[in-house]
Amino acid sequence: MGSDSAERKLVREAQRGSREALTDLYAAHWRRAHRAAYLVVHDGAAAEDITQDAFLAAIDALDRFDRRRPFGPWLHRIVVNRAIDWSRRETLRRTVDDADSHADASPSPEAVGEDLMAALGQLPVDQRAVVVLRYLLDYRPGEIGRMLELPRGTVNSRLRRALDRLGDLLGEAER
C-alpha cells in the first residue's frame, strides 16, 4: 500500500460496495499475510486456510471497521494469532500421532530446501511469531506486544532468544 490515506480510501470505497477496491486491498495484503502465516505454521494448507479465514473475517466486519485505523495491522493480528493457535493445536496432535501421517500434508523443511525454514521450525511457535512480526512485517516490539497481548519486555526477550538460536542453527548449517 502506497500510503495510509490511499488505504483508508480503499477501505471506504469497499465499504460502499466497490469490488475493485476490495480487489486492490486483497492484492496489497494477501501475499505478506499468507507468507507470515506460512512462516509460523510451516504448513501450506493451514497457511492458506488461516489467511482465507482472516480475509473472510475482514470482509464480514468491513462495515463496522473504523477507517481511521490501518487495515494491515488489524489483518496481521488475526493471521498471526490464528497461526499460533493452529501451531499449538498441531503440536498437541503430533504428540499423539504417528510421524508419517503428517508427511503427506506438510512439506518438511528439507523438502522446501531452505535452511531458514529448518531453523525456524526448531523455534517454539511463540518465538517464530515474534520473529515474523518483527522481521517480515516490520512491527516494533511495542506494536507486537499489543497484537499478541504481551508486555514489551517479553517480546524483546523472545526476539533475543530467537535470534541467538537462529544464529546457532544457521551458523551450523553453513559450516
Add this chain to the structure above:
Amino acid sequence: MNEDRLRALLREAPVPGAEEAERRGRRLAEAAFEQRQPHRPQRPAWPRLALSLAAATLLAALLLTPAGAKVRDWVDEALTVGVDDAEPALTEIPGGGRLLVSTPQGSWVVQPDGSRRLLGGYPEATWSPRGLFVAAVSGHMLSAVEPDGTVRWSLSADAPVTDVRWSPSGVRIAYLTTTYRTGSTLRVVAGDGSGDMLIDGNVGPAAPTWLPLGPHLLAYVDGEGMLRVINSDTGETVGSSPASRDAVELDWARDGSRLLEATSRALRLRDVAVGKLAARLSLGPARRVALPIDATVRTAAFSPDGRSLAVLLQRPARDRQPAHSELYLMDREGTSQRLLFTAPGLLSSLDWSPNGTRLLIAWPDADQWLFIPTEGRRVRAIGGISREFAPGSPERAVFPLIDGWCCQR
C-alpha cells in the same frame, strides 16, 4: 544473527503453492464480498422507542382483555410459518423415486404415488445403491431388509449401530458402533452379512463415505482428526491428511475427484487423485468455501452427477433480520453460489432427487416438506407431514426424519 540477513531470508523463503493459494483466496474473497449485506444506517432512536411502547401497550391489551383473545388468534395465524399454498397430503413424490423415512414407530418406504409402508421398528435406515434393499438399524442390530419388510439377514454388534453407508457396488456396508465410554468404531460387513470386520477402533463423529467408483475405498476421520482413505478389502490406508477434528459430515463427488468436509462452521473441499490400481490416493489441500461468517452449516451434499453442491445454512438473528435458514446451490468448486430458498426458523435435512433436478428439505416448524427445483419451477410444499406417518394418532405426531431418496424401480 544479523537482522538484515534475517529480513532478507524471511522475504525470500519460498512459499509452496503461493500463486494458486492467492488465486483461490481471491475467488473466495470476491464471492464473500458479493454475498455480504451492507449494514444500513441506524434510524434515530426515538421512533423505535415510540414503536416499542406502542407494541408493549398492544401486547398488554392482548394478554389482559377478553377482546384480546380473538385478536391473539389472528396474530397466531399471521405468525404461522410455512409455504402458503402447501398441498394438504402426500399424493406423489415430485420428481419420482422412493423415500426412506424414520419415525419413532420405525422406518417407512414411500412410493412414487405417495403410498407408504412401515418396514418395521427401525429408527434408522439407508438405501442400497439400487434400492433393492434397505440397511436398517435397531439398537445393536444391523439388518438387510427388502422394501416389503422381509429381513434377509441380521447381525448383532457389541454396541449401538449408527451411520450405515452402503457401498456403490452394493457388496460392502460400512457402519459405526458408538458407546459413550469408548467412543466410535468403524466396521465393514459384506452385503450378504458375512465377513464383519473392524476397520478402526477410534473414529470421529462423521459418517464414513465411499468412493463412488471403482474399488472399495472408504473415507473417514479418525479419532485424532486425520482424514483417512482405506481400502476396506485389504485394510491398507491409501491416503491420509489432517482434517478438522470436529468434522461432522463427509461427501464424495460422483466422479471421485472432490471430497467435502463439513464442520458446523465451515465447508472444505479437496481434490482427490486416485493412482493406478488404487494403491495410492493423493488428497490435495483443503480449500475453504466462502460462507457468511455467522453461518452454521446444517448439512451439505453433492448432486447425483457431482457437478453441484447443495448447502443448508442457519443464520442467527442480526440487526432487524430474524434467525433464518438459507439453501444455496454451488458449483463443485464452491465459488459460484446461488441462493435457492430462505425461510424463517430452522430447516433440516437435505436430499437430492435421483435425477438431480430437485432438493427435498424438511421444515419441522411448518410441518412441511419442500420439494425445491434447482431451476425455474415453483417450490412444491406438502403439509401435515407428521400425521402422514402417525395414522390414527390423536395427538400431534413427531416430525419424521428423511433417511434417503432413492432411484426409481
